Amino acid sequence: MQANPATTRTSRLVAFLDDNWRGFLVSVVIAVAAQFLSEHYGAPAMLMALLLGIAFHFLAEEQAGEGGGTCKPGIEFTARTVLRFGVALLGARISAELMIGLGPHLIAVVVLGVVLTILFGLLGARMLNRGWRFGLLTGGSVAICGASAAMAISAVLPRNEHSERNLIFTVLSVTVLSTLAMILYPILTELFDFSDEVSGVFLGGTIHDVAQVVGAGFSVSDEVGEVATLVKLIRVAMLAPVVLVISVLVRRYAEDTATEGKRPPVLPAFVVGFLIFATLNSLGLIPAIVVEAMSGLSRWALLVSIAAVGMKTSLKRILDVGGQAIALIVAETVFIAIFVLAGVTLIAH
Template identity: 80%
Template sequence: MQHRMPGFLVAAVIAIAAQFISEHYGAPAMLLALLLGIAFHFLAEEGPCKPGIEFTARTVLRIGVALLGVRISAELMIGLGADLIGLVIAGVVLTIGFGLLGARLLGRGWRFGLLTGGSVAICGASAAMAISAVLPRNEHSERNLIFTVLSVTVLSTVAMIAYPILAQTFEFTDEVAGVFLGGTIHDVAQVVGAGFSVSEETGEVATLVKLIRVAMLAPVVLVISLTVRRYAQEGETDGKRPPLLPFFVIGFLFFATLNSFGLIPAMVSDAMSSLSRWALLISIAAVGMKTSLKRILDVGGQAIFLIVAETIFIAVLVLAGVALLGH
């Protein structure tokens, strides 16, 4: 463990710097951690920091995703109502399907379609990192992950500003605005910011809807993991098969179950939620350190078109669903 400390500490310092800048200047902390990490790419190429950066980008990431489960409970889902829960689930499934179809039409690999579609459909950077952890790896894996995290974070920030304006322009009720914002914006923090900028009720509904999308992370990752194990071709992996049931999915479901039965005190839940956020922030700094900016730029215009199209698709889908349900 000692040989991993230098790399972990560098990633932690980058994450702290990103959080400090975020709090003082309002930029998304995840985006800042990623960009600052890319600036320190040379540390991941060789030297004492390399083992710790590898460990942080993989294991610390999984710990952060597992701890996300403390935000989820059965009571939370029941409070939203069966029709809106159905809309949220349909939005997640159809957006991932749209991503796979779009990737195929544009000549991109199925991994890229799953990665971008899942991150847009569920919870942005956190979902991208969780899905990436169970996909078979190839020479483009890290480049695609960095591109996806960077893109969904930027798009989420744009949506945080633009979507509340749209909601007020079209005179949505507080509930409809909350469902729209929570069902379409990628990252949790941006959903909260956008929702409460409209009204207190909109903020509460938006956060609730968003957390239902976050709850979809475990089943989606589980299905991807099982499907990959069964159908991935021999030449599509680096020789390692993903585990049957990733430990971070087990952890996510375990903490969500405990929280549903009220077995996690509020103070402990808040602490674990904060720890999850820091783990994800530190791990995304490490992921940034592992990838050069030149490799990100090689991803091409088709990839940008696909992720923007997925973002528009889920926005139109949620609005159509709300209209059909009569909210």
């Protein structure tokens, strides 16, 4: 007797939920705890989710005995699929109107800063013998939008034994550096006596994470905060094309050179989703209240997924990354800061 297709689909769904709900639920609980700490103590939510996740690393390990390792499949699902879902929803925050008003010169500084920082990361990784994957991962995260970019870029890179370690190191590093920049960079805008517009471009064009850009910008003035957020979203808009270019180049590179892991598709589904939502928002087809809801959902999806990523990686493996890796990501941060600072200074004068 042939099985009923509907019954088969239901059985698969039930099996899928049974495998994954525990790990997903643990990730959600950690994300909620991280958000609580962020709201009450001022710590970056991404950083808190990452550190709390690392503390619960044992849940992602294979455990002996009956019921051992029951959270592992759900943690894997959350770190992979929920991450891609969150990145796709980021597209709803992007629209063509973001470009209007800043002017071609300031936009050129922001875009060139992104491109050159990624190239700087590749060059630095080559000089330090760290591998091209690490250069792309750190350079892209510093250049675009911190932890979100790191997770998106990692999703399209071929996997190897260092992939999880490098991702967790990059997320941890850019979050810490972004927090330091949130404190120090507004002082530089006062020191150089920048106008509100130029200050906003500098802060939005250099600080890694969106939340820290908002914090730094509005700590100066409302006008600076609005411009900084606008510029930061332009950098976020570059996430899709950068990931697409990386995906295409990786596939071409993998055709001629042996690489570990499965090659990613030419156009990952989450990038397609990002572009679709950005296009719909640019055309005004997504109501403002829906955009706000999608932005909030995207943020929570990324927070939950970074908690899962934290649980997948042990602290010992992070410490194994070495001083050269720290030097590289700090150098990338300094590079984009100097480049954008020089660019806005020239424009201001």
